[in-house]
Amino acid sequence: MKIIKVIGLYSPFGDDQCGYYAIEALKESIGDQEGVSIEALDRPGITLIEAIKGYDIVILIDAVISNKECGYITRLENANISSITQKLSSHQVGLIETIKIAESLNMLPKKLIFYGIEVKHIQYNQSFSDNVRKGISELVIILKNEITEILKYGDANAIHH
Amino acid sequence: MKKNNEIKINVPVLARVEGDGALEILIKNNEIKNIKLKIFEPPRLFEKFLEGRSYTDIIDIVARICGICPVAYQMSAAHSIENAFQTKPGPWVREMRRLFYCGEWLESHSMHIHFLALPDFLGFKVISEMAKKYQAEVKRGIRLQTYGNDLIKLFGARSVNPVGACVGGFYKAPAYHTVEALLKIAKERLKDAEELIEWLSELSLPDNSGDFTCVSLYHPKEYPFNEGIIVSDKGLNISIDEYENYFTEFQVPYSNALHSKLNDSSYLVGPLSRVNNCFEHLPSSLHHLLQTLKIHFPNKNMHHSILARAIEIYFSVAESIRIMQAYYLPDASYVDHKIQSGVGYGCTEAPRGLLWQKYHFDHEGKVTYSKIVPPTSQNQARIEEDLFYSLKAFGLDKNENDIRHFSEMIIRNYDPCISCSTHFLDLRIIHENN
Numbered sequence: 001m002k003i004i005k006v007i008g009l010y011s012p013f014g015d016d017q018c019g020y021y022a023i024e025a026l027k028e029s030i031g032d033q034e035g036v037s038i039e040a041l042d043r044p045g046i047t048l049i050e051a052i053k054g055y056d057i058v059i060l061i062d063a064v065i066s067n068k069e070c071g072y073i074t075r076l077e078n079a080n081i082s083s084i085t086q087k088l089s090s091h092q093v094g095l096i097e098t099i100k101i102a103e104s105l106n107m108l109p110k111k112l113i114f115y116g117i118e119v120k121h122i123q124y125n126q127s128f129s130d131n132v133r134k135g136i137s138e139l140v141i142i143l144k145n146e147i148t149e150i151l152k153y154g155d156a157n158a159i160h161h
Numbered sequence: 162m163k164k165n166n167e168i169k170i171n172v173p174v175l176a177r178v179e180g181d182g183a184l185e186i187l188i189k190n191n192e193i194k195n196i197k198l199k200i201f202e203p204p205r206l207f208e209k210f211l212e213g214r215s216y217t218d219i220i221d222i223v224a225r226i227c228g229i230c231p232v233a234y235q236m237s238a239a240h241s242i243e244n245a246f247q248t249k250p251g252p253w254v255r256e257m258r259r260l261f262y263c264g265e266w267l268e269s270h271s272m273h274i275h276f277l278a279l280p281d282f283l284g285f286k287v288i289s290e291m292a293k294k295y296q297a298e299v300k301r302g303i304r305l306q307t308y309g310n311d312l313i314k315l316f317g318a319r320s321v322n323p324v325g326a327c328v329g330g331f332y333k334a335p336a337y338h339t340v341e342a343l344l345k346i347a348k349e350r351l352k353d354a355e356e357l358i359e360w361l362s363e364l365s366l367p368d369n370s371g372d373f374t375c376v377s378l379y380h381p382k383e384y385p386f387n388e389g390i391i392v393s394d395k396g397l398n399i400s401i402d403e404y405e406n407y408f409t410e411f412q413v414p415y416s417n418a419l420h421s422k423l424n425d426s427s428y429l430v431g432p433l434s435r436v437n438n439c440f441e442h443l444p445s446s447l448h449h450l451l452q453t454l455k456i457h458f459p460n461k462n463m464h465h466s467i468l469a470r471a472i473e474i475y476f477s478v479a480e481s482i483r484i485m486q487a488y489y490l491p492d493a494s495y496v497d498h499k500i501q502s503g504v505g506y507g508c509t510e511a512p513r514g515l516l517w518q519k520y521h522f523d524h525e526g527k528v529t530y531s532k533i534v535p536p537t538s539q540n541q542a543r544i545e546e547d548l549f550y551s552l553k554a555f556g557l558d559k560n561e562n563d564i565r566h567f568s569e570m571i572i573r574n575y576d577p578c579i580s581c582s583t584h585f586l587d588l589r590i591i592h593e594n595n
Contacts (some may be wrong), residue, residue: 011321027380030557042319042320042321043320043321045272046276046303046306047303047306047307047310049303050303050304050307092278093288097289100289101288101289101299102290103289104289104292104293104296104299105292105296105299105300106296107300125490153263
């Protein structure tokens with residue numbers, strides 16, 4: 001039974017690791033739950049489409065820079081996700097383009113939710129900001145509630161109306 | 162913008178290649194006088210800052226030269242170090258390195274075919290628009306690319322800059338059940354690979370066949386990844402440590418990248434060269450398929466590089482099946498080695514072609530000198546030559562947008578990997594008339 005997939009997107013650099021740590025914290029918080037799959041993906045590019053295949057609801061977590069305070073959590077849903085402007089990379093197909101391609105292929109889930117954790121910049125080392133860590137703690141509480149509501153009522157709209 | 166008889170065209174971004182580049186064309190009296198392809202080349206910096214480092218750092222550092230072909234850099238480096246230390250990794254490592262490479266060819270070739278090259282041939286500017294019309298084909302491409310990534314992750318823990326390769330083998334042998342699960346997926350992907358070749362064979366691809374030299378590795382028993390001699394279709398037949406006696410590198414004033422020549426001429430490395438030189442070592446099922454589709458090699462039409470890549474995708478899936486069907490857990494996933502001073506050579510077939518490396522080590526295993534020759538820099542002279550003849554045949558009286566688009570298509574046939582550049586493609590055409 002594939003209902004919800006939560007994916008933390010990350011790279012191994014600085015605060016861009018937040019997607020990975022969010023997933024680790026979420027796994028510890030909710031454990032194994034039927035119908036819920038939780039995974040961290042290191043720069044999946046276009047192969048993200050295969051990772052979300054077949055799920056009703058997909059929740060993506062990633063670092064964002066949007067001039068808010070460090071650790072701030074932004075939630076976007078479906079069409080609003082394309083409001084994210086992404087730095088162009090010449091090495092991979094980026095997240096927004098991947099979502100557009102998934103839409104063209106009719107491979108988007110019924111509901112796509114994006115949680116951005118605000119970071120200030122990406123450091124090319126293993127450091128990790130305390131404020132981002134605090135943001136992850138808040139996000140895990142939000143996600144635990146959201147997942148519970150989805151499994152209970154069948155729709156993320158139950159708590160986000 | 163016209164000023165007197167001068168026409169300047171700026172292309173801010175060369176789309177759908179790895180990295181960024183610049184192109185300048187000088188046309189005088191309706192004839193091409195000069196073509197300059199400017200590529201930023203990161204290996205030149207890597208060669209210098211590897212000096213003084215331990216051999217243990219090389220494999221992880223060179224993987225950062227390219228995000229799309231890290232396995233190739235790691236394999237050429239590993240072979241170089243083992244050559245210097247006279248280490249023989251043994252049959253299990255040999256086979257697993259081939260499986261590792263299958264993953265990289267699959268991932269790189271699938272990405273190039275479906276997201277970089279096909280929009281050219283099918284007339285789409287945006288991939289999402291192409292995906293709407295060719296849903297089944299794009300989904301198939303994503304499946305193949307994902308399978309390639311999974312093979313790399315099998316050994317490397319991740320597909321971007323994998324971390325599993327080491328001197329003498331791999332840090333960890335994959336679990337048997339993981340290999341079994343991937344084998345099941347591989348068998349499904351073989352049908353995908355076959356259908357990809359069938360579909361591409363029906364496309365109307367342009368023809369710019371010419372005479373050029375194809376260079377690749379050659380092995381007497383197998384289609385080459387990690388081992389072999391260096392050959393050309395014009396009679397070259399040398400061991401990898403003789404490379405510098407035949408291939409010369411030289412600086413061109415307009416590019417950070419060194420150009421390479423073989424006996425003073427340009428040459429091609431990459432999938433088309435490999436298929437041309439090593440056709441006999443492709444599996445018989447593939448020969449039968451190509452015969453049925455009336456696809457013949459040797460082939461000197463660069464627009465058919467996309468077909469050569471599809472052929473290598475099929476080969477990589479078939480080869481991965483062969484290796485995984487015979488998989489066993491070894492006593493050790495890597496062999497021990499003894500550090501010694503000396504020179505080591507490694508030459509493997511990156512997705513884009515021959516990747517040659519050489520290292521000098523002191524008695525502590527520290528690098529005192531390194532030389533890394535990537536495939537894209539070797540193809541630079543050939544790309545410029547191709548542009549010269551192809552643009553001439555295309556016609557210089559076309560409008561600037563058409564010339565720009567055509568030039569980009571020619572360059573994309575080579576799937577250049579211009580990683581880590583910070584510049585955009587700036588196409589400048591200068592017309593000088595009397």
